[in-house]
Amino acid sequence: MEQPDTYPSCNLDARRQAQAGLGNIYLPEQAIIRNIIPENQLVNTYELGLLDELTNHRFTFQPGQFMMISLPHQGEAAISFSSSPESMEGFALTIRNSGRLTAAVHELRKGDIIGVRGPYGKPFPLDQLAGKNLLFIAGGIGLAPLRPVIEHCLAHAGDFGRITLLYGSKTPEEFCFSRDFPRWKTGGIDCRLTADQACGDWKGEIGLVTCLLNGVTVEEGDMALVCGPGIMIRFVLRQLQAMGMPAENILTTLERHMKCGVGTCGHCHMEEKLVCQDGPVFTAAELPDPENP
Ligand SMILES: Cc1cc2nc3c(=O)[nH]c(=O)nc-3n(C[C@H](O)[C@H](O)[C@H](O)COP(=O)(O)OP(=O)(O)OC[C@H]3O[C@@H](n4cnc5c(N)ncnc54)[C@H](O)[C@@H]3O)c2cc1C
Ligand code: FES
Structure with missing residues (x-):
């Protein structure tokens, strides 16, 4: 069902693209956990790479942007990039165990897979x-x-x-x-x-x-x-x-x-x-x- 354009800045291009079936923008890519660095009792940093090596090689983002992360049956959440695009191939996300999805992420180990889509949002200028x-x-x-x-x-x-x-x-x-x-x-x-x-x-x-x-x-x-x-x-x-x-x-x-x-x-x-x-x-x-x- 078509949603009303309630907000002036709604992303009509993304909506029309989804409605026209021009690729599913909500379909996550698979990212593999390459390393987990504990920050404190509730927070870990996950170093990730996209499973598809070519896509991973081409993948880039800007400081301040975020990814939508997901696990099957656990939902989706926005997480900011915590690494610099210049410092490593792939990217890091620093995740606080604060709810259903992030608790499930904290159960994962090196080599496990997370769904990701993005990068999204306006970066730091x-x-x-x-x-x-x-x-x-x-x-x-x-x-x-x-x-x-x-x-x-x-x-x-x-x-x-x-x-x-x-x-x-x-x-x-x-x-x-x-x-x-x-x-x-x-x-x-x-x-x-x-x-x-x-x-x-x-x-x-x-x-x-x-x-x-x-x-x-x-x-x-x-x-x-x-x-x-x-x-x-x-x-x-x-x-x-x-x-x-x-x-x-x-x-x-x-x-x-x-x-x-x-x-x-x-x-x-x-x-x-x-x-x-x-x-x-x-x-x-x-x-x-x-x-x-
Ligand atoms: C741009 C952006 C960047 C972010 N970056 C990070 C990051 O780098 N690291 C990080 O750990 N988190 C980050 N977050 C926060 C993260 O997206 C949320 O904490 C997310 O809710 C966690 O998902 P969850 O399913 O684990 O927890 P949820 O089940 O969503 O619960 C998390 C907390 O939010 C409450 N809550 C749930 N739904 C609602 C609602 N509709 N309205 C109000 N409160 C609600 C819950 O009661 C609980 O206290 C970011 C959020 C945004 C928007
Ligand atoms: S408009 Fe859907 S999350 Fe911002």
């Missing part, structure tokens, strides 16, 4: 970031979609100004990608970490990631890239703007429950915008309600 000082601010698994941009900045170090990462998690044991921090620091990134609560031999900062903003100054032209829980994004956007950063210079990547991932179903709408197609990367100026990101 890397060309607009060139030449600028960049401030990355992440909470928990929110570092995953920023990691490909950080890796891109390291691979093209001369193209960017000063790079600072402010990263927080509930406890030091829950940091994702802690194996990357020494390399990022050696590459010139000022990595500042905080944990809501200390544990083990943690001697670093204690407090919310917004506390780290107190030690940072904002200069004209600086850009911020922000990802984490909605409440963290809300307070970080407020604080950055109070520090003088214009909303146009703040990029954030949002999560909404998705079904199609390609702008046809309207499930991920945020007022008149579709997160899967107009985002997931938005500037703070583009958010219909920055108090409810």
Whole structure:
């Protein structure tokens, strides 16, 4: 049955293509798990390659985009790329065990198969970031979609100004990608970490990631890239703007429950915008309600 065009930005091309039978855009490709890296008790990074070697060789994506992943009878979910397209053949997805599908993914082992379709969504505008000082601010698994941009900045170090990462998690044991921090620091990134609560031999900062903003100054032209829980994004956007950063210079990547991932179903709408197609990367100026990101 034809759906009404409720949202102005609905992806009519994808819908007409599906209706005309010009290839099934919802049919997943098979991807093989090549490696599993545990990040913390609930989060693993999966290094994947498409089973079809030629398709895998041609496969590319941009930082900030996402894949729809699926397992038979377990549903589908959007997951951001957590690797840089330049750093490996294939791609990495960092997945938190948070529900039916992701729990089933956490049961899988090296060599098992996941369904994937994509890449989808609007990426980070890397060309607009060139030449600028960049401030990355992440909470928990929110570092995953920023990691490909950080890796891109390291691979093209001369193209960017000063790079600072402010990263927080509930406890030091829950940091994702802690194996990357020494390399990022050696590459010139000022990595500042905080944990809501200390544990083990943690001697670093204690407090919310917004506390780290107190030690940072904002200069004209600086850009911020922000990802984490909605409440963290809300307070970080407020604080950055109070520090003088214009909303146009703040990029954030949002999560909404998705079904199609390609702008046809309207499930991920945020007022008149579709997160899967107009985002997931938005500037703070583009958010219909920055108090409810
Ligand atoms: C662009 C994008 C990128 C993302 N990237 C990542 C990533 O890199 N890593 C990652 O782990 N996750 C990521 N997510 C989140 C992930 O897609 C969701 O957590 C997804 O729901 C997990 O699927 P599931 O079947 O395992 O869990 P679900 O069964 O969907 O449950 C997950 C949680 O959502 C709640 N929920 C279920 N349905 C709804 C609904 N309709 N409305 C509101 N709440 C609901 C459940 O109660 C539960 O708390 C991303 C989401 C988006 C949109
Ligand atoms: S329009 Fe279907 S998930 Fe966005």
